[in-house]
Amino acid sequence: MIQRWSRDQVLALAPDASSRTAGQGVASPARWMLRGVTDDIVFGTCRGSGARPYHTCVDLDEPAYLCSCPSRKVPCKHVLGLLLLWSGEGLPEVPLPPWAAEWVGQRITRAEARAARLDAGSGSGTVESGAADVTPSVPAASGGRGPGPAGVVESARQARVAIGLTDLERWLADQVRQGLAAADPDDWHGLSKRLVDAQAPGAAGIAGRLAYVLGRDGWPSRLLAEYALLHLLVVAYRRRDELPADLARTVMQRVGFTVNRDVVLAGARVRDVWDVLGRRDEELDRVSARRVWLRGRDTGRAALVLTFAPPGQAPDASFVPGTAIDAELAFYPGASPVRAILAHRHSPLGGLLVEGEPGRALSAVPPALTPEEALAEVAGALAGDPWIDSWPLVLAGVVPEAGQVAGLPWHPAEPVPWRLIALSGGHPVTVAVEWTPDGLRPLSAWDEDGRVVLL
Structure with missing residues (x-):
């Protein structure tokens, strides 16, 4: 049995403030003709504005949602209202109605098909807790330098990036020579645009945050530290062939060379019970980014799952803060790997295993550090x-x-x-x-x- 979520955890799933308010308005037993729970499924039938009631179902393992209402928000107010009822006084344990059982069956079938494809494509890529990661070679992380059209295109990009970073190095030398008092945010904005044009978006992002340093206490030392990090990146990129493989991968990614998702998933996975510590949403250029922080119970590893959503769509809500999941994560290669992709979930999921229940018993409080x-x-x-x-x-x-x-x-x-x-x-x-x-x-x-x- 999955431990019930708190009210805060449920409201944290809402895609916006209006959904939180609407969900609380639906969280009344009188609105629900049917409501119940099984081991990991919450379901109910809610009276709506139309002639037909809305069928609502939540698979707590993911979580995943089903609602027959016309809302495009995920999760909708009916899902939030049903979860609020469950988190409060709980719901009766009753058998699944046919429509809910059909949805759950379809999800199981799709999950089994995905698992079969992953197993067929990754071989023995899973590692147990504490095992070492296996990551792609440096050419895979840097885009490849091999023969053929793809290698030629990537080499041309690397040359363009090198020119852009050389320009950055001269700019940094001028800034230090002129003195920090002459720092001008307009210059930083132009520098960031030139780095984007040089196909070094990672370096451009570091340059773009320089403007946030001004106005803070101790800004001169902080600005000098940011300049030093940029200079270190320039030198590291120029001498990347002399670096250890993991550090070379890190440098390439920090400059802006991406690693294909399929390459990450083809590498080794780390299975653990991961505590979902929290998440933070931020608006980037025309997309919403969601950062979810996790830590492994056995490995003690830190992980960041980063997802994006276009305007008007809710970010991924599959990680509920305050819960723990038994899952395999695939980490992006690097010297201090932290960004990861959810490769596979194991059951039971979505919450802490409770003392006395079958399976592994976990403390409600995750392992902590001094x-x-x-x-x-x-x-x-x-x-x-x-x-x-x-x-x-x-x-x-x-x-x-x-x-x-x-x-x-x-x-x-x-x-x-x-x-x-x-x-x-x-x-x-x-x-x-x-x-x-x-x-x-x-x-x-x-x-x-x-x-x-x-x-």
């Missing part, structure tokens, strides 16, 4: 990839304050985490955070009873 252990982990990650700008951590036994936690400051863009402070009440708690060079961002925390609180 502040010293957390800083050592971040230092190790930066040693492999100096351009890392965020990393998920779970801190144990810390007392949060308005300006800091465990001696580490909060990110200046974050409001004072009053909810976390109230949860703590001046006592040590376990809290999940996102480390960044500018400070920590709170993700989630656990109270004295082991219940998760999303921040």
Whole structure:
């Protein structure tokens, strides 16, 4: 039996604020002609504005949603309302109605077909917890330098990138020679555009964030550090053939060379029970990006699952913050691999396994690190990839304050985490955070009873 989600976890699934409000309006037993739950399926029939009621079903393993209403939002208000009823007082355990059983059967059939295709294509790509990753060769990560038309095209791009990065190196030397007081955001914007034209979008992204440094406390030292990271990337790209293979892959990706998704999935996978610590949405150029942070219970590995959605569509909602999933992740190659793709889910999924239930019993609170252990982990990650700008951590036994936690400051863009402070009440708690060079961002925390609180 999957542990019931909290109200915060359910509302975190909503694609927007209006859906959250509408979902709470539907979360009334009087609106539902039928509602029930099995081991991992929540279902119900809701009265709507039309003559026919709406059939609503949620597979908690993914989660995945079904609703016969005309809404294009995923999940819709009926799904949210049904989940809110389940998270509150629970739902009766009754057999699946035929329409829900048909949908579940179709999902099982598709999942079995996908698993068969993956097994046929990846061979023995799965590794057990703690095993080493196997990643593609440097040519695969850098686009390839082999013969043939693809190799010629990629070599031409590499030459164009090299010219763009040489221009960047001269620009950086001029900036340091003139002094930081002459820094002009308009120059940074033009530099970013030139790097995009040189087909180095990764370097352009690093240059594009320079403008956010100005105006902050201690901005001269921070700006100089950003210049140093850009110069390091330029030199590393020029000398990539001399670097260890993993570091060379990291450099190529930081410059902007992408790794094909199929290449990542063809590599080794790491199976673990992954705690979903939190997620953050941000708007990029004409797309919405969702960053989901996870940590493995056995491996202790950090993972970032990054998904994108076009305008008007909800981002991927398959990871519910505060839950744990038994899954295989395939990591992008690199010296400090953190970005990953969900390769396969195992059952039971979508929540913590409860003490006394069949299968493995897990503590409600994930394994955590002392502040010293957390800083050592971040230092190790930066040693492999100096351009890392965020990393998920779970801190144990810390007392949060308005300006800091465990001696580490909060990110200046974050409001004072009053909810976390109230949860703590001046006592040590376990809290999940996102480390960044500018400070920590709170993700989630656990109270004295082991219940998760999303921040």
